[in-house]
Each structure stands twice: as C-alpha cells, then as structure tokens.
Amino acid sequence: MDLQLTLNGKRVVWQAEPGENALDLLRRHSLSSVKWGCGEGDCGACTILLDGRSVRSCLLVAAQLQGREVTTVEGIKEPAGPPHPLQTAFVEKGAVQCGYCTPGMLLSAKALLASNPSPSTEEVCRALDGNLCRCTGYQKIIEAVQLAAGRMRD
Amino acid sequence: MQNAKICLYPRDASEAVRILSENGKRALILAGGTTASANEDPQVTILVDLTRMGLDTIEWEKGQWTIGCNVRLDQLAQHPGLAALYGGMLVEAVQAVGSTPIRNAVTLGGSAVQVFRWSDPPVALLAMDACFDLQGPGGERTLGADAFFAQHPQRVLNPAEILTRIRIQESEEDSGGAFVKLAKTEVDLAVVDVAVRLICSGRRCTDLRIVVGATQTLPWRAQAAEDLLTGKRLGGRAIAAAARAAREAARCRDDVRTDGEYRAEMVEVMVRRALKMARERARQQS
Ligand SMILES: Cc1cc2nc3c(=O)[nH]c(=O)nc-3n(C[C@H](O)[C@H](O)[C@H](O)COP(=O)(O)OP(=O)(O)OC[C@H]3O[C@@H](n4cnc5c(N)ncnc54)[C@H](O)[C@@H]3O)c2cc1C
Numbered sequence: 001m002d003l004q005l006t007l008n009g010k011r012v013v014w015q016a017e018p019g020e021n022a023l024d025l026l027r028r029h030s031l032s033s034v035k036w037g038c039g040e041g042d043c044g045a046c047t048i049l050l051d052g053r054s055v056r057s058c059l060l061v062a063a064q065l066q067g068r069e070v071t072t073v074e075g076i077k078e079p080a081g082p083p084h085p086l087q088t089a090f091v092e093k094g095a096v097q098c099g100y101c102t103p104g105m106l107l108s109a110k111a112l113l114a115s116n117p118s119p120s121t122e123e124v125c126r127a128l129d130g131n132l133c134r135c136t137g138y139q140k141i142i143e144a145v146q147l148a149a150g151r152m153r154d
Numbered sequence: 155m156q157n158a159k160i161c162l163y164p165r166d167a168s169e170a171v172r173i174l175s176e177n178g179k180r181a182l183i184l185a186g187g188t189t190a191s192a193n194e195d196p197q198v199t200i201l202v203d204l205t206r207m208g209l210d211t212i213e214w215e216k217g218q219w220t221i222g223c224n225v226r227l228d229q230l231a232q233h234p235g236l237a238a239l240y241g242g243m244l245v246e247a248v249q250a251v252g253s254t255p256i257r258n259a260v261t262l263g264g265s266a267v268q269v270f271r272w273s274d275p276p277v278a279l280l281a282m283d284a285c286f287d288l289q290g291p292g293g294e295r296t297l298g299a300d301a302f303f304a305q306h307p308q309r310v311l312n313p314a315e316i317l318t319r320i321r322i323q324e325s326e327e328d329s330g331g332a333f334v335k336l337a338k339t340e341v342d343l344a345v346v347d348v349a350v351r352l353i354c355s356g357r358r359c360t361d362l363r364i365v366v367g368a369t370q371t372l373p374w375r376a377q378a379a380e381d382l383l384t385g386k387r388l389g390g391r392a393i394a395a396a397a398r399a400a401r402e403a404a405r406c407r408d409d410v411r412t413d414g415e416y417r418a419e420m421v422e423v424m425v426r427r428a429l430k431m432a433r434e435r436a437r438q439q440s
Contacts, residue, residue, distance in 0.1 A: 001160065018201050019155030021191070041188060041256060053228065053258040059188045060259075063161030063201050108254065129341055130253030 005065045007031075008075025018063035022048075025062045026072065033073040033103040037132075044131035047104035048072055054111045054130070073103040076110060086110060089148035090141070097135035104131045109145045117153050121146070155182070155193055161201040166208065167289045167318050173202055175291045175314035183316070185264035186226065188256060205261070209318055212236070217324040223263025223317050227251055227275070230262060239324060240282055240331030240351050241435035247278035247349065250335040263317045267307045269372060271407070272343040276303060277367035278333045280375070281349035284322045290315030303372055327360065329353045330436030332428045336420050338411060344368035345412050348424040350432040357387045364396070364425060369406040369417055376400035379425060388433045397426035 003016040003025075016025055023046045026034045037045030039058050046057040049071035077084045086106050089095070096102050105128060112119055112127035119127065124145045125138070133141065161184075164170035174181050182198040184190045185205060209222030212233055219239060221230070227248040230236060236245050251257055251265070251274050265275045266286070279299055286302045288295050290312050302310055311317070331351040335344050347367030352359050362380050367373040379396040386392055406417035 017158065018161040019158030019198075040192075041252075044253070044255065047255060050258075054255045055259045056188075056255050059191050061155060061158075061184070061187060061191050061201070063158075063203060064184060064187050064191075064205075066161070066163070066203075127254055130255040 001063065001066075003062055003066055005067065006069040008071055016062040018061065020062040021058065022060035022062055022065055023057040025065075026057060026070075031072045031074055035100055035103065037100070042132070043101075044104040044108070045101055047107045047131065049107050049111055052111060052114060054108045054127075056130075071107065071110075073106055076106065084110070085151045086113075086145065086148040089144040089151070093140045093144035093147060095136065095140040095144040097133075101131055101133045105133070105141055109148070112145070113149055113152060118149060119145070155191070155195075155198055155201070157196055157199050158182070158201050159199050161203055163203050163206040165206065167316060170202060170204055170207060170316055171289055171291060171314055173200075174316070178313065185224065185261040186259040188259050188264070189268050190264075204263070204316070209263075217326065219322045219324070221262055221320045221322070223261060223266075223319060225262050227257040227260050227262065227265065228254075231257060239322065240329055241432060243278050243331035243333040243349055243351065243432075244275075244282065244322070246333040247275045247335075247347075250274040250333065250337075250344070250347070253341040262320060266302075266320065267311065267317055269303075269307055270343075271371055272347070272368045273373075274333075274335060274344060274347055274367065277347045277365050277373045278349045279303075279320065279322075280373050281331065281333075281351045281363045281365040282322050283351070283363060284320050286317055287319040287321065288315050289318050294318075296321075300375075306372065325353045327353045327355055328436050328439050330432040330434070330439065332431035332435065334424050334428045334431070336424055343411070346417055346420045346424050347373070348421070348428040350425075350428040352388075352429075352432050352436055354436050359383055359386060359388055364400060364429070366400060366404060366421055366425070369404050369414075369421060376403055376425065378403050383429075388429065393426055393429045393433070396429065397422045400425040 003014045035045035037043035041056045041059045048057045181200045184203045210224040213220045230248045286297045333349040336346045349365045353361040364376040379400040382396045401422035404421045406414035
C-alpha cells in the first residue's frame with residue numbers, strides 16, 4: 001500500500017505491507033532510535049508518539065499509521081539545532097547508561113511535558129510507567145525530566 | 155498478518171458491517187491494535203481499521219453516558235465527568251489497565267470485546283450494568299451487560315457484527331461504586347479484580363452488583379454475596395459475610411502469578427474492600 005504519514009514534521013509516502021509491524025517499518029526507513037526490546041508491549045524501547053501520544057510501535061501495524069503524525073527521537077530537535085532540553089538534561093543528570101531505553105524515555109517525557117509543564121514526581125513516574133530501564137534505575141531519569149521541565153517553563 | 159494485502163478505513167458503522175459481511179474470515183478488525191496486531195491467522199487478507207468511523211466521543215444526556223467504541227482508555231481516564239459516575243469506578247478500571255502507552259492505544263470497544271481473563275474494564279462495565287449497542291448485517295440490537303458477558307463477547311457477537319457504543323445509566327438515587335485491582339506491580343495483569351456498584355435509599359442498599367474478575371475465563375457476578383446485602387444496611391458484619399460468600403463462590407485458577415487458593419482468599423479481601431469504599435462514597439453523596 002501507499003502509506004502516507006507525517007514523520008517528524010515532514011510528509012512522507014512509503015511503500016509498505018499493511019500488516020507489517022510498524023516498528024520494523026520505521027527501522028527499515030533508518031529510524032534506528034526506535035528499538036526492538038520485548039516485542040510484546042511491555043518494555044517501551046519501541047515507544048513513538050502517534051498524534052502526540054506515547055504508544056508502542058511494536059503493537060501497531062503499518063496501516064494504522066495512515067494519515068497520522070509520527071514522532072521519533074530523530075525529530076524532537078531541529079536537524080542543525082541544539083539538542084532538545086530533555087536530551088541535555090538526560091546527559092547532565094547522567095540519566096543514560098547503555099542508552100537502549102533512552103529514546104522511549106525521552107518521548108514519553110516529551111508527551112508528558114506537552115500536556116503538563118510542571119509535573120510532580122508522581123506524575124513523572126506515572127508517565128514513564130511503560131518504559132523499563134535495566135541499568136541506572138529511575139531516579140536520575142526522573143530528575144532529568146524535572147530539570148528539563150523547569151528549563152522549558154523559563 | 156503476513157497475508158494482509160489491503161487495509162480499509164470505513165467511514166461509518168454501516169460501511170464497516172458491509173465490509174465485514176462481504177469478507178468473512180478474510181477480514182480482521184483493528185481497533186487500538188494492541189492484540190490484533192499480533193494476529194497471525196493466514197486467512198486474513200483484509201484489515202479493517204475501525205478507528206476512522208467516528209464513534210470516538212463521550213456524551214452525557216438525561217442521566218445517561220454514551221461512549222463510542224473508539225474512545226481510548228486515556229480519554230476516559232481524563233474525562234472530568236466520569237470521575238463522578240458511581241464513585242469513579244470506570245476511571246479506576248481504565249487506569250488499572252497496563253501502562254500509559256497501552257492506555258493511549260487501547261479502545262473501550264476493543265477492551266470490551268477482546269476479553270482476557272484478567273481484563274479490567276469489563277469488570278466495571280458488568281458491575282455498572284452497561285448496555286452494549288451492536289450493529290450487524292441484520293440491523294441493530296442492544297444487549298445488557300449480563301447478556302454481553304454471558305459467554306465470551308466474541309462469541310456473543312454474530313458474524314460481521316460490531317460493538318458501536320456502550321451506554322451507562324446514572325442513578326437518580328444515592329449511589330456509590332468502586333473498582334479495585336490486586337496485582338504484583340502497578341503495570342502487571344490482575345491477580346484479582348473486584349467492582350461494586352450500589353444504589354441506596356437512606357442507609358439501606360436497594361440494588362447491588364458485585365463483580366469479580368481475573369479468577370475465571372470471564373468476569374462473574376457474586377450473586378450469593380449480592381443477595382446477602384440487597385435490601386439491608388451495609389454494616390461491617392454484613393459486608394464481611396458477603397465477602398466470605400463471594401470467596402466460596404469463586405472458582406479460582408492457578409497461573410504463573412499465583413495459585414488458586416491465594417486468589418480465593420484475595421477475592422474475600424478485595425470484595426470487602428470494594429464494598430466499604432462504595433459504601434463510603436455513597437454516604438458522601440447523600
Ligand atoms: C503489554 C500489554 C498489557 C496489557 N495490560 C492490560 C491490563 O492490565 N488490563 C487490561 O484490561 N488490558 C490490558 N491490555 C489490553 C488487552 O490485552 C487488549 O489488547 C486490549 O483490550 C484490546 O483493545 P484494542 O482496542 O487494542 O483492540 P484490538 O487489538 O485492535 O482488537 C482486538 C479484537 O477485538 C475485536 N474488536 C475490537 N473492537 C471491536 C468492535 N468495536 N466491535 C467488534 N469487535 C471489536 C476484534 O475482533 C479485534 O480483532 C494489555 C495489552 C498489552 C499489549
């Protein structure tokens with residue numbers, strides 16, 4: 001099928017099998033920030049934003065993306081611009097160790113801050129409840145989200 | 155879904171029904187896609203994405219809530235009006251589902267039709283005595299919650315029939331409700347779910363529905379427990395006796411999470427807890 005979607009702000013038309021897994025499709029198009037983790041919707045490594053909401057790309061098929069807006073970490077900053085405040089905060093707070101969960105964490109955090117610019121710690125935890133990290137634990141990640149939230153409010 | 159060749163996007167329920175009836179087992183419905191996306195049936199050649207046909211609003215009119223099948227769980231969780239419906243039990247049940255990105259995808263229709271033993275929203279829908287509007291090749295019909303969950307909903311639906319709306323009647327009397335989930339973690343599947351809806355007149359409970367989930371294939375009403383309390387005042391002893399009756403009626407399965415014996419004990423605890431919460435909420439209302 002001709003799959004038309006808005007990917008990271010740009011209209012694209014891709015050839016796709018309608019039942020192809022959306023995660024495979026995105027990786028085939030070099031969006032390698034979207035990771036294969038469990039493939040069952042538990043881990044959050046494949047998180048994307050679909051019309052602004054954080055969802056699992058491993059639980060979507062290509063046809064469901066028709067006409068939708070998809071955001072991946074490749075699209076959260078201008079190509080030549082500085083990193084997104086969340087990216088800077090993750091680096092400064094040491095919220096990244098192996099990095100496999102980081103794209104998903106960033107996108108879930110971005111969706112949270114879009115609707116709630118000053119989240120409490122509990123609200124951050126709740127928004128990230130679908131993103132597992134197996135290295136650092138979650139403390140630094142939560143701190144990074146709150147640091148970025150503060151800077152984005154200023 | 156390796157053999158799917160096309161995806162159709164019906165613009166309304168009639169078009170969806172027509173596509174489904176023309177294509178029989180070749181067609182697969184996609185709602186949120188969280189279960190359907192893993193379908194590996196080689197017969198499936200046509201995908202039918204239901205999410206573009208509207209039916210995605212939450213409406214209130216004359217004491218009745220009408221929720222389109224395509225309303226997602228995150229929309230329900232954030233809806234200010236639903237927080238007051240029977241103590242907020244529907245919001246509690248949808249908040250109990252998986253994690254944020256799962257709730258951002260799952261539809262209420264998908265959740266009601268694609269029932270697993272541990273599914274949370276059906277437990278609250280059965281306790282609230284929701285009505286299920288169906289549309290199929292033979293026209294439209296409405297089933298009450300007891301009929302909709304009498305067998306697996308996928309067997310209750312006729313071929314090419316879809317769920318279009320779920321309706322929930324508010325009570326004019328004092329009422330309360332609660333949904334409680336016991337699970338190993340915040341995002342895990344339920345060990346036991348309980349939903350209670352009660353309607354009172356003064357201190358007496360005139361109508362009571364107690365539903366237990368995650369113990370058997372489908373959510374079930376603990377009727378012996380309901381009978382012990384209906385028409386009575388909800389004192390601590392009466393509640394404890396009803397919770398014991400629910401436990402005795404429970405046929406609990408073993409699974410990787412826990413064994414049936416523990417589940418049965420927890421049925422008692424959770425029924426007691428839900429009844430007390432619902433009672434407090436009903437009192438606050440009166
Ligand atoms: C990791 C994970 C964790 C989860 N945790 C929980 C949990 O804790 N509690 C819980 O309750 N659920 C949970 N779920 C969700 C549940 O398992 C189902 O995936 C979900 O309810 C299906 O909804 P959907 O909208 O995605 O439907 P889809 O997957 O798109 O549809 C599934 C099927 O339902 C039928 N269907 C859907 N809509 C209609 C309709 N309107 N009319 C007729 N038939 C229809 C069709 O047969 C369709 O093929 C979890 C899912 C995942 C992946």
